């Protein structure tokens with residue numbers, strides 16, 4: 001079983017082409033992921049749908065081809081672009097006499113390399129334990145099928161499975177408790193921020209879209225930005241001063257990716273919670289990417305999944321410095337039918353258009369204040385001159401937020 005990090009390993013990537021339109025993109029992305037994990041993607045082996053062996057995931061002829069390519073390339077690791085069962089992984093490792101991992105395992109590896117904060121590390125550990133648990137079940141149910149389901153209890157295999165399961169379950173419980181404690185602390189900090197009524201903005205987007213670069217240009221902070229997938233794992237927040245408005249808080253956060261393993265979304269609840277509680281989301285998009293549309297859709301799906309799709313949102317079309325002249329009108333601030341900021345075309349790297357984003361942020365924060373005031377006035381039936389008394393603490397739920405009226409910022413208009 002593959003246990004150590006993939007750092008510095010030469011790798012051969014394996015994909016099964018099932019005719020999915022995004023197959024080539026997802027293989028290119030796997031290569032970037034492998035590179036981000038520190039391995040060296042040396043070659044790819046593509047299998048066609050149809051001739052597959054359930055015990056090996058791909059056909060035995062393909063496994064032989066893979067073995068040959070790995071020998072030629074002097075590669076120690078095969079990375080599959082698909083989820084493998086532990087049995088398939090073991091069988092493949094036996095055939096190839098080399099390490100094998102799947103896409104989820106690779107992403108988890110990157111995450112464990114990147115996690116810095118206590119909360120980040122705990123989240124990754126929990127995701128790893130859950131990944132192992134889900135595979136444990138699959139591994140043993142396979143053996144149970146082999147036994148023919150006679151209903152015999154207490155065999156040596158079952159005892160081992162029970163032990164493994166219990167050990168992992170205990171570990172998961174401990175980590176869940178720890179995370180709960182950390183999340184409570186996070187919540188207290190968030191409350192304090194809300195009490196001070198600081199307008200909060202979350203940067204979200206596909207991995208490598210340029211969130212950290214934008215965060216750095218906006219806040220002049222030294223967040224780690226790199227041409228790697230999942231360069232950022234922990235949420236970082238900084239104050240940003242806007243002329244005529246005062247301070248707002250901007251948070252940089254983990255990027256999204258297609259087919260994000262479910263265990264990760266679950267385990268990263270604490271990180272994603274920061275996103276749900278923002279007053280405004282800046283969806284950073286690599287406007288130059290040939291798959292910008294797909295990446296955008298992927299991010300929107302995750303936002304919906306975590307219940308953040310009701311939060312006002314501005315799309316930041318980033319990297320316009322790389323766009324061919326004929327495709328760009330330069331830095332632009334687009335507005336929706338009601339005149340509210342909906343899209344900003346800019347370059348986080350060169351700073352072109354950053355002033356437009358600042359304008360949009362200032363407008364939104366002022367607008368949000370006004371909406372909040374209106375809301376509280378209606379609720380408490382205050383006379384107009386009582387507007388300026390301190391606002392009640394905002395509830396800490398995604399469902400209730402007076403600023404969440406999507407129409408105010410709708411991008412669909």
Ligand SMILES: Nc1nc2c(ncn2[C@@H]2O[C@H](COP(=O)(O)OP(=O)(O)OP(=O)(O)O)[C@@H](O)[C@H]2O)c(=O)[nH]1
Nearest residue numbers: 207208209210211212213226230231232255348349
């Ligand atoms: N040309 C150009 N490159 C950019 C721009 N913004 C970011 N980049 C590059 O894009 C790459 C990714 O940038 P990051 O800021 O790390 O991206 P991220 O969205 O934070 O990525 P993750 O943390 O991995 O999810 C880096 O190589 C940046 O230099 C831009 O406006 N123009």
Ligand SMILES: [Mg+2]
Nearest residue numbers: 211212231232
């Ligand atoms: Mg980043």
